[in-house]
Amino acid sequence: MSAEPTLLAPDDGQETQLPPPSTGRSGWASLRPLVLRLHFYAGVLIAPFLLIAATTGLLYACSYQAEKIVYSHELRVPVGENKAELPLSKQVAAARKAHPEGTVSAVRPSPEDGATTRVLLSGAPGVDSKYTLAVFVNPYNGEVRGALEQYGSTGALPLRTWIDELHRDLHLGEPGRLYSELAASWLWVIAGGGVVLWFGRRRAQRKVRGSTGRRRTLSLHGSVGVWAATGLVFLSATGLTWSTYAGESVGDLREAIGQTTPELTASAAGGEHAGHGGPGPAGATGGDVVGLDAVLKAARAEGLADPVEVVPPADASSAYVVRQIQRSWPEKQDSVAVDPATGEVTEVLRFADYPVLAKLSRWGIDAHTGTLFGLANQIALAVLALGLITMIVWGYRMWWQRGRGGSFGRPLPRGAWQDVPAYVLVPLMAVIAVLGYFVPLLGIPLAAFLAVDIALGEIAYRRGRRSYG
DSSP: OOOOOTTBOTTTOOBOOOOOOOTTOOTHHHHHHHHHHHHHHHHHHHHHHHHHHHHHHHHHHHHHHHHHHHTHHHHBOOOOTTOOOOOHHHHHHHHHHHOOSSEEEEEEOOOSTTBOEEEEEESOTTSOTTOEEEEEEOTTTOOEEEEEEEBTTTTBOHHHHHHHHHHHHTTSOGGGHHHHHHHHHHHHHHHHHHHHHHHTSOGGGGOOTTOOHHHHHHHHHHHHHHHHHHHHHHHHHHHHTTSSSHHHHHHHHHHHTTOOOOOOTTOOOOOTTGGGSOOOOOOOSSSOSSHHHHHHHHHHHTTOOSSEEEEOOSSTTOOEEEEEOBOSSSOBOOEEEEOTTTOOEEEEEOGGGSOHHHHHHHHHHHHHHTOTTHHHHHHHHHHHHHHHHHHHHHHHHHHHHHTTTSSOOOOOOSOGGGGSOHHHHHHHHHHHHHHHHHSHHHHHHHHHHHHHHHHHHHHHHHTTOOOOO
């Protein structure tokens, strides 16, 4: 939606027609009508997708705290008098006695006083293969507090999982992911265009106090947009890193320059996008010599503090994998492989040794999902979502106010690109072409818009109603 009052006369606020482009313009004067038109049409056409993404994102930002309340019985227990916990193997045995179905795929020991241990079962009857069945065990007495489906490496329970899938794909599966990728692909363009238009205005036109009608709506829209722009661009960039098409391009680029996320050779599970993936490799806690308690002790000796996850061997030739799973700052992402026959650590992978882009991707995803800085992160995401929702509403209101409050205003005149100097237009088109290739849900809609716009222009020309350009 437009952040520039170019259709309003500066004194009386009445709508005026934009003048035809004059030859000889240079710099911002030639680019401004083009940016204005792109910002307006992108806002009008993409805003519904952004509105859905912002609303569901707001729900997701609130889901962490809601989850603690809804599932408090499963997540928390009274702390034992001497705070002595049962051996991990006995806690797993209690979980298996209550739920013998499926296979133990991972164990998450109680990370703090009063928190339950999670025993994760894969292949449980009635549980989708994308999920595990989390059995919650009181670490002090072995009481099974309940069992819930869990999704991803962040340990999302049913409420947060449902909201997460709503935000990601509207519960439509892979086809539904196109909506969120479309929104992420265009969010940075709309936000960036709005900022450019805002700072291109005269200082007097930015004032809110004393203004009324469309001018006031525009000022509010632009002011909130400028403050939120950095956060919105960040959400756009991080959202694209695990999208279907742009995410694949990012992954290919990182692989080509040697910046992929490393993994222990003992396990093919994990990866930085595991928060949106299924369970790790299934295994069994039996059949080894040393057992879970010795494996956990060996990992502790290597400095792996809570919270951790213990993954049993996937097969006879594999090792136990113990990895830290703290996604809040400072992140704990170290992992070790432990020989099930000897209890010796055979491999160590430190987060400090990750490539730079692997670290940035990890931090970016965790900030996007609200885990990096905990509650403060979630509040910031909620504020950004509310800001985006408000800006979209104000944008459509401005469009309505341009039509005198009785209908939506007329589209902005076409032909603005003709006034852009060739030395600016040609590189600009080249940059857009490259971006469109790597971010197809930006490039394809933009190409479609240009094709439709040109066709409508020709139709208007043949009818003798074509505007300049």
